[in-house]
Amino acid sequence: MNAINRQMTLRRYPDGMPRAEDFQVIEGAVPDIGEGEVLARAIYLTVDPYIRVHISPSMSVGYAPTTPLGAPIPGEAVLEVVRSRHPEFREGDLVAGFGGWQDYCALKGEGLRKLDRGLAPLSAHLGSLGMPGLTAYAGMTKLAEAEAGQTVLVSAALGGVGAVAGQLARIKGCRVVGVSSSAAKCRWAVEELGYDACLDRTAPDFRDQVAAACPDGIDVDFENAGGEVFWAAFANMKAYGRVIVCGLISDYNADAPPPGPDQSPNLLRTIALKRVVMKGLMVADFWDLRPRFLQEVGGMIRDGRFKSREFIVEGIENAGLAMIDMLEGRNFGKTVVRVAEDPLL
Ligand SMILES: NC(=O)c1ccc[n+]([C@@H]2O[C@H](COP(=O)([O-])OP(=O)(O)OC[C@H]3O[C@@H](n4cnc5c(N)ncnc54)[C@H](OP(=O)(O)O)[C@@H]3O)[C@@H](O)[C@H]2O)c1
Incomplete structure (x- = not known):
């Protein structure tokens, strides 16, 4: 095959918030395939917060080992099979895999997982119908114990996880309060996703706004942010409330602990006095939920009860910038990068 394989790699490890110069596109050969493998061409690449963990040696954890400099940045992709030496895949199949x-x-x-062409736009298989959507589905159906009439607060409310968590809570009959980072994003959360209210975390009186929007307290904090957003939510937890600890994106670019006194006594005192339960969420515990999740959430997207929108950035050369924009909250919905023509458009 004569084609060139463009790869977005790291030139150096970021120090704090990544910068455009940390990334570089290199050109390599198209790989050969062995028995049991397929050669696939990318259509959409995911830009997920966990990739930030992969590109920083100091943050390396079991599920996200450090990416070597010069190697393609890891992440899931929507792909088209171009050659197959596996009996279950044929040229032209649309699949998702860690390309x-x-x-x-x-x-x-x-x-690889084969994609249902009729369920939703292909890009949704990295967002609402992909790993982020499954994370939200697992958190809301297995951990949150949210009931109709209860108040659910969702941070990063428009993103891959948040948009699904918020809409599942709304469909269950909860009062759903989103947290985002601008008036425009908050308007979209209310008007398009059906949040009852959405608060701008950058407002100076954000803590007061959380208290005002949740006058009876918060039953479920679906925590995607950490930091200031977490503390504002935590101060308003209702007795017997649940905090679903999904992600701490506010911390992913921090190079030092936050200044100020140790907050753990405050945390533990509130847990005890209010009998608040904190539950950790790792999507890896819930892969077996995928068929039910695709049927339920896919069905709701198909019949229009559920909105799925990706923030599509064009061109592999812009993948690093797309990641910076996502970490700084400039994405309107789950970020994906389109690198080839979408055969379904
Ligand atoms: N536990 C798991 O298994 C699992 C799986 C997937 C994802 N996650 C976590 O879930 C969270 C959301 O992921 P996603 O894929 O849905 O990303 P996303 O929401 O599509 O994009 C990230 C969003 O985070 C918000 N954000 C950025 N910096 C922030 C800060 N300093 N404080 C508060 N919010 C900030 C921004 O939203 P606004 O501008 O709207 O505030 C930004 O758009 C992340 O923490 C991620 O690590 C966990």
């Missing part, structure tokens, strides 16, 4: 930020990848057939 990384590059045009072509060789993947074992076992690591």
Whole structure:
């Protein structure tokens, strides 16, 4: 094959918030495939917060080992099979798999999932119908114990996880309060996603706004942010409330602990006095929920009860910038990068 394989790699590890110069596109060969593998061409690449963990040696954890400099940045992608040596895949199949930020990848057939062309736009398979959506579905159906009439607060309210968590809570009959970072994003959360209210976390009186929007307290804090957003929510938890600790994006670019006194006594005192329960959420515990999740959330997207919108950035050369924009909250919905023509458009 004569094609060139463009790969978005790291030139150096970011120090704090990544910068455009930390990334570089290099050109490599299209890989060969062995028995049981497919060669796939990327159509959409995901830009997820967990990728930030992969590109920083000091943050390396078991599920996200550090990416070597010069190697394609890891992440899931929507792909088209261009050659197959696996009995279950044929040229032209549309699949999702961990191809990384590059045009072509060789993947074992076992690591791929075939995509239903009729369910939703292809890009949704990295967002509402992908890993972020499954995370929200697992948190809301297995951990949150939210009931109709209860108040659910969702941070990063428009994103891959938040938009699904918020809409599932709304459909359940909860009062749903979103948190985002601008008036325009908050308006979209209310008008398009059906949040009852959405608060701008950058407002100087944000804490007061949380108290005013949740006059009876918060039953479920679906926590995607951490930091100031978490503390504002936590101060308003209702007795027996649940905090679903999904993500702490406010901390992902921090190079030092926050200044000020140790907050753990405040945390533990409130947990005890209000009998608040904190539950950690890791999507890896819930892969087996995927068929039910696709049926339920996919069905609601198809019949129009559920909105799914991706923030589509064009071109692999812009993948690093797209990640910076996502970390700084400039994305309107789940970020994906389109690197080739979408055959379904
Ligand atoms: N536990 C798991 O298994 C699992 C799986 C997937 C994702 N997650 C976590 O879920 C969270 C959301 O992920 P996602 O994929 O849905 O991302 P996303 O919401 O599509 O994009 C990230 C959003 O985070 C918000 N944000 C950025 N900096 C922030 C800050 N300093 N304080 C508060 N909010 C900030 C911004 O939203 P606004 O501008 O709207 O505030 C930004 O748009 C992340 O923390 C991620 O790590 C966890």
